[in-house]
Amino acid sequence: MSVRAVLVWICLTAVQAGAAEYRAGVAVADSPRATALAIERGRGERVVIMGMDAVGLPHSLPDVVAARVMKRYGLERGALLLHFAGTAASRAADADTLVDLAGRALDAMEPASVLSEVLCGQVFLKPFCPSDRKMAPVHGRIHSALQIAELSSFSLGARRYQYPVQAISFGRSLTILALGSDVPAGYAEKLKREFAETNLIVLGNSNALMPWVDDTEDRIMSTIRAVMHRVR
Numbered sequence: 001m002s003v004r005a006v007l008v009w010i011c012l013t014a015v016q017a018g019a020a021e022y023r024a025g026v027a028v029a030d031s032p033r034a035t036a037l038a039i040e041r042g043r044g045e046r047v048v049i050m051g052m053d054a055v056g057l058p059h060s061l062p063d064v065v066a067a068r069v070m071k072r073y074g075l076e077r078g079a080l081l082l083h084f085a086g087t088a089a090s091r092a093a094d095a096d097t098l099v100d101l102a103g104r105a106l107d108a109m110e111p112a113s114v115l116s117e118v119l120c121g122q123v124f125l126k127p128f129c130p131s132d133r134k135m136a137p138v139h140g141r142i143h144s145a146l147q148i149a150e151l152s153s154f155s156l157g158a159r160r161y162q163y164p165v166q167a168i169s170f171g172r173s174l175t176i177l178a179l180g181s182d183v184p185a186g187y188a189e190k191l192k193r194e195f196a197e198t199n200l201i202v203l204g205n206s207n208a209l210m211p212w213v214d215d216t217e218d219r220i221m222s223t224i225r226a227v228m229h230r231v232r
Contacts, residue, residue, distance in 0.1 A: 140171015
């Protein structure tokens with residue numbers, strides 16, 4: 001089955017200065033940026049994995065971007081992952097810029113022979129890649145799903161909130177599990193043990209920027225299991 005992919009990025013500093021320029025390929029490491037990695041296998045199996053170096057993320061931004069991308073490009077919500085590094089002193093890009101970035105990536109896809117190298121080109125996935133960028137082969141059908149865990153916590157004043165859980169799998173060769181908060185290392189290792197057969201990457205601060213609350217672990221885990229079952 002043929003695979004097409006491309007990585008497109010934009011400098012956030014240039015966006016704020018009104019001089020945005022979209023570029024293909026690996027982003028310049030020392031500039032705050034937004035990136036979009038689009039992957040398509042055959043017909044109908046598409047995902048866009050986006051990342052952004054920014055702080056001050058508006059709470060509604062992921063849902064607004066996802067809704068517009070779905071309407072304009074027909075990409076289902078579970079197939080769009082938005083990861084926020086929060087490591088650069090840069091404001092978040094506006095929704096129009098991110099929607100345009102996703103669209104440019106979808107329109108610019110070209111044949112990709114080694115999908116693992118394409119994935120390692122996405123900046124926030126590099127820590128999960130070997131230093132020589134030779135990740136184990138990634139192949140198989142692409143499945144994606146997103147589900148909301150309805151949570152409340154006494155430590156947050158019994159406030160109810162929605163916690164996004166998303167998974168994107170490439171057959172059994174690789175699964176990216178994206179959670180809506182920073183994830184404690186111990187919890188990530190627990191997930192990797194439970195889903196060892198999926199070659200799991202646990203990615204925090206995705207689709208939301210929420211605090212991690214210990215007393216919600218069990219409820220988050222039940223949603224994780226449901227989402228992981230859907231992408232098998």
